[in-house]
Amino acid sequence: MIIKNQILELKRELGNKIIIPAHHYEDPQIVEVSEFVGDSYKLAVDCAKTDAEFIVFCGVYFMAEAADILSQSNQKVIMPNLSAGCPMADQINRKQAEKAVKLIQKRTPKQIAPVVYMNSYADIKSFCGKQDGSVCTSSNASEIIDYYLKQDKAVFFTPDFNLGINTAHKLGLADNEIVKVEQDMEINDSYDPAKVKMYIWDGFCHVHKVFTVQNIIELRSQYENIKIIVHPECDRGVVNNSDISGSTQKIYNEIKNSPAGSVWGVGTEYNFVKRIADEFPDKTILPLKKSICHNMAKITSEKLLTSLGSINAHIKEGLELKNVVSVDEEDKENAARALNKMIEIVES
Numbered sequence: 001m002i003i004k005n006q007i008l009e010l011k012r013e014l015g016n017k018i019i020i021p022a023h024h025y026e027d028p029q030i031v032e033v034s035e036f037v038g039d040s041y042k043l044a045v046d047c048a049k050t051d052a053e054f055i056v057f058c059g060v061y062f063m064a065e066a067a068d069i070l071s072q073s074n075q076k077v078i079m080p081n082l083s084a085g086c087p088m089a090d091q092i093n094r095k096q097a098e099k100a101v102k103l104i105q106k107r108t109p110k111q112i113a114p115v116v117y118m119n120s121y122a123d124i125k126s127f128c129g130k131q132d133g134s135v136c137t138s139s140n141a142s143e144i145i146d147y148y149l150k151q152d153k154a155v156f157f158t159p160d161f162n163l164g165i166n167t168a169h170k171l172g173l174a175d176n177e178i179v180k181v182e183q184d185m186e187i188n189d190s191y192d193p194a195k196v197k198m199y200i201w202d203g204f205c206h207v208h209k210v211f212t213v214q215n216i217i218e219l220r221s222q223y224e225n226i227k228i229i230v231h232p233e234c235d236r237g238v239v240n241n242s243d244i245s246g247s248t249q250k251i252y253n254e255i256k257n258s259p260a261g262s263v264w265g266v267g268t269e270y271n272f273v274k275r276i277a278d279e280f281p282d283k284t285i286l287p288l289k290k291s292i293c294h295n296m297a298k299i300t301s302e303k304l305l306t307s308l309g310s311i312n313a314h315i316k317e318g319l320e321l322k323n324v325v326s327v328d329e330e331d332k333e334n335a336a337r338a339l340n341k342m343i344e345i346v347e348s
């Protein structure tokens with residue numbers, strides 16, 4: 001409580017110079033003091049609209065980078081803890097992405113469009129922008145991928161295999177139209193390149209990988225009217241056996257808008273599921289399993305308070321600003337193309 005009061009006091013002092021966006025997986029104490037909370041798409045778009053001089057980003061590194069890429073030149077993005085990364089985003093680097101696209105392009109008569117999941121670092125987004133591709137998030141992956149398929153291009157999707165395959169199936173692609181690209185670049189060459197529409201990198205989220213079809217079967221056997229909602233980073237079998245799949249914002253909205261007495265089984269990060277369960281006590285909200293994103297949890301109230309203190313000291317005493325997220329200028333320009341392409345497709 002003392003820390004919360006200190007945060008609120010500093011917020012009052014800093015006024016509209018700062019804004020605190022928080023991802024849905026953040027601790028409720030962080031969400032409580034934030035200006036807005038959302039999935040990675042909503043956060044990127046809302047951050048791009050703010051005029052605050054300091055964006056104190058409560059989420060993981062790739063999300064803060066996206067805020068920096070879309071920010072104006074007079075704005076600074078600060079992260080309370082720079083070590084809050086995303087192991088999925090670490091599963092491909094720019095060299096690997098370039099090599100994979102070259103390798104695939106050699107074998108296929110189609111033009112390749114790279115589509116990179118938001119959960120990737122700025123250099124990959126920059127590569128994607130340079131190649132006239134687009135970023136996507138779990139809230140719009142099907143729209144973005146379909147945009148390129150309609151142009152008869154083949155999509156190279158990275159890094160999350162599950163989001164890729166779940167989206168491919170949602171779009172009605174057959175198994176022989178999808179090729180998995182292993183992280184060692186061993187591509188099974190028994191496929192017919194003229195048929196393939198999607199090449200999907202073999203990355204994954206360890207937080208979502210743990211959910212199983214058995215978890216769903218058990219919950220369904222205990223609660224007759226339960227609805228299962230999961231994030232599309234879950235395995236294909238889990239998504240296929242759920243009632244709804246979607247981004248964290250979609251999960252939040254579906255549960256919020258359901259009638260009192262509803263029963264939900266939720267397949268995503270546990271701190272988020274617990275927060276929704278506490279927020280809607282008139283509904284029964286159960287996790288498929290308790291799986292925590294320890295990177296999101298690295299953003300603590302103590303660290304947020306330190307960040308606000310550092311901004312205050314910077315403004316008042318000219319002290320060095322700590323934990324600034326700053327994307328290299330060239331990457332910024334190209335990554336912005338890929339991010340803006342996503343926003344253009346979604347908003348059109």
Ligand code: 13P
Binds near residue numbers: 024039139205246
């Ligand atoms: P959302 O865009 O759905 O919030 O997903 C981000 C994420 O990292 C899920 O693991």
Ligand code: SF4
Binds near residue numbers: 085086206
């Ligand atoms: Fe990355 Fe998974 Fe954490 Fe999302 S839940 S930030 S994909 S590690």
